[in-house]
Structures are given as structure tokens and as C-alpha cells.
Amino acid sequence: MSPAHLELRDLSVWYGSKKALDEVSFSVPRHHVLGIVGPANSGKSSLLKTINRTLEFIDHARTEGTVLLDGENVRDIPNVYSLRRRIGMVFPLPVGLPLSIYDNVAYAPRRMGIHHKPQLDALVENCLRDAVLWDEVKDRLDLLGTKLSGGQQQRLTLARALSLEPEILCLDEFSIAIDPVTTMKIEEVLMRLKERMTIILVTNLTQQARRMADAVAFINASQLVEWGPTEQLFNQPAKELTGRYLNGEFG
């Protein structure tokens, strides 16, 4: 088996005295798509936040266990900003920053000190092309990102997440606030991006996970119920609960 790109070992998350994630372990090989499915409030988003350590911004939150990125404990990475640049994040609600479309995509590169205009121009174009937004906005890059439609803003969010060429791309229910056509567009983009990065896809659409993921992890009530290759989970789940959830019997 190829060495894991991302590995979780007994990862727990606490908010005050409330346990949001209970000793979850799994690993993802490079260039794989891992689907994480499970009902709302089961700890999926908390899991993503421990990977790039943005959980540290939440008062009273703490973690136990380890997250290994290329074998390195993320907690030991001295420059937390460099860690966050290696991991792209896309959240459920599209967030266009109150900046122009161009500045939205150039935001992260600028924060790490890239100000060379031709370099930024090329980068912005590439990312917007990757996120299939370029053709719709190429003539109005100075328009406010917040004025775009929801579906466009979500692709802008994706373009922004790609601006640092992350090695892992995490998407947290990216399709709940956008239309089906945009969803399909982004899914196609993700299948192409898989050549370049590892993808963690949190979703509550089990069929989306089935279409896209190489492996699926099912999390319920803070615990990892089951984790394995996609078709195996859908066809012969080891646990009854998994089968019932994936068949839409609860959740």
C-alpha cells in the first residue's frame, strides 16, 4: 500500500466538555478522493478544521490524537500559515470576500508575499479556469466577488482555494447552497484536480460520494462507524448502520 498522504490517528475533538469527534482514525493515499459522509452535527466539519488547525481559532476547542500530513504531525509544523497554504478549504456557504474577483483569487498569494503583477495575472487566470469560472468573469475581473451569484461565488471560493496549489483540497458540503448544474460542473473539475491533489469530500449526498470517492468514511454521532473502498461500503457494508444510512433510511 502506498504511504498515506493524510492520516488520522485516534483523533478526538472537544468543545468545552462536549465531545465532537471520538477517536477517529483513517488514512488517505496521495491523489485519492476520500468521501466523508454522515448526518449533520456528527463532527465532520470539526474534523476538517483539525487538519489545517483552524480549530485553534475557536474558543474552548481542543484536540487529542494526531493528524499526520506526509508523515509529519501537523501540530509540530512550526509555521501554521505554511500548513494552511498546503490545504485548500471550501465551505458549505460560498464566501466571496468583499474584494474584486481578481483580488479574491490573488488574496492568498499576496499574503505570502507574491506581488509580481504578471505572475499574479497568470495565477488568477489559471485558478479561475480550473474552477470553470473564467469564461463568465474574464471581462469583469474588477467586479466585487460578493456581487456574483451563489454558484459563481462557490466557484470563486474554489478558485481561491486553488490559488496556492494545495496538496490537499477539503470540501465541506460544497453543493448545499448551489444549483445542480454548478454542482455537476464542480464535480467534473474535482475529477480533473485529482491528478494534482488529494481530495477530502465531506458530503451529505451519499450519491455524490459514490460518484466521486475512491474510499468512503461514514461518521455518525462523533464516531467513525466504518471506512473502506466506496463500492464495498455501498454494496457490502460491515455494519448494518452504514447500509441503512447509505440507502437513505435515516440521516
Next chain:
Amino acid sequence: MSSANPFIPSAYELDKEKRAQLARWSTLAVTVALLIPVALILTLIALKAQPALSWEYLTGDVSRSGAAGGIWGPLMGTFYLTLLCLAIVAPIGILAGVYIHEYAPDNAFTRAIMVAVTSLAGVPSIVHALFGLGAFVATLGMPKGLLTAAMTLSVMTLPVIITSTREALSSVPKNFREACWNLGASRWQTIRTIVLPNSFGGILTGVILVIARAAGETAPIMFMGAVMWLRIAPAGPERLMPYGLNDEFMALSNHLNLISKDIPGMPEEMKFGSALVLLSLILFINGIASLVRLRLRRRKRW
């Protein structure tokens, strides 16, 4: 024919409509009533001040204890006092507001700070005056004058600016910050590039409120070196900057206070003249605040 016409209002609906109208008109009446004292005060002051008003009144020296001449000295005093107060309180208040809203963890210490800020806002200005006297003059041994008066006003207006800064910052959605953090921006980069540019209007409103408050206060400054009369240089740069940092000074609010009650035989138009100038100054500044807010609201970015 059991069904009555469903479009005829029932007794209950008629009554409901009556109460709705009553609520609407009574709230309107109270609002209109609010305008009456404002209009009356302004008209009365303007009418009574009218004989005194002239360019010479604004730029002339105070003479015969304010019974003649102009108000140049107090006007300059209020101007520099306000400017100095702003120079002290704006950076401190804005930075404190940014810390409390953007950095401070949710714990007992932060809550204690907020209680302190709220309490400070409730302290009467005369108590601030005594505090200034005790802290800056008696304890630190600073002279009574423009600087210590401005420092006293700064302590007094600090909660205004902290509170309005916090409110302005909280109007910027949290998910903007999270988006930036996820892109590897530091807290400070996020504040500098996204949060502050988009809360500028609200912060500025707080700053302008401070100006109006500092220009109008009397109690704190009359303990801290505001005096009835000083000789002002008749010409030259000292005409425009009549007071040093440690000098005693004249100020409009104090001037108005003294000529209104301490000097017998004061002509009416002199009292109302300085009242009108002080009031116009504050209204003018508030007007700027409203304009700025309006402009910023129009270019709302999300």
C-alpha cells in the same frame, strides 16, 4: 346558503385594523413631538444670537469679560482641545476595540474588561474631572492645561470609541475572517486587509461622536485649566495657535457657562452667540458623520 361572503371583514378584523391605525399614528405623533423642542431651541438661539453674529464676532478677542468683542480665544481653545483629545483617544480606543473584538478569548478577564468599559461610560463627567485632577495633576504632577484637560476628556470618551469600534467590527461577517484564516492569512493580515477596510465607516462614526462630546463638555475642563480670559496675540502664528500644551486656555463650553451665570449685565446676544457657535460646531461635525455613513452605506460591499 350557509357560506357568508368571505371578503366582508369580521368584527375582530375591524377592531384589529383600528388598533393597527392607533399604533401607527401614536408612534408618529411622538416622533413629530420630538422634533418640536429641537426646532424651538435652534430657532430661539438663532434669533437671539442674530444681533451678535458677524465675522468680527468669530475672530475678535473676548473683551469686557465677554460682554463685548468676539470669541476667537475660546473657539481656538475648543478646536485644539478636541484635536488633542482625538489624537489621544482615537488610537488607544480603536486598538483596544480591535483587541477586544478580534483577539481576546472568551474568558473572565475579557468579560471583566467589558464590564469596566461599560462602567466607565456611566461615570458622570464631574467625576471624570475629579479623577483627572487627582491622577494627572496631584499624582503625576502635571500642570493644569490643554494637555491634562484633553487627557481627562480622553478617559471620559474612551468607552464611546471602544464600543463603536467593537460594533463596527462585529458588522463584518465572521465567515470572511474564516475564509482568510483558511488561506493562511494571519489574524493581523485578515484585520488589515478585510476587517478594518469594511468597518471603517462605523469606527469613524465613533470618532466623530467623540469630537462632539469633547467639544461640548464643561465640567472636566473647568477643573483642568480652562479659564475666563487670557490675552491672545493680536497677529502672527500665535494668533492661530494661542496655547501651549501646558498652558491654561479658554474654551467655548466654559466661556458660555461663565458668561451666562457669573457676569451680571451680560448682553443677551453675547450668550446666545456663543451658544449658537458651539451648537453649530457640534451639529456640523455630526452632519459630517451622517454624510460619511451615508456614503459608506451606499458602497456596501456585500
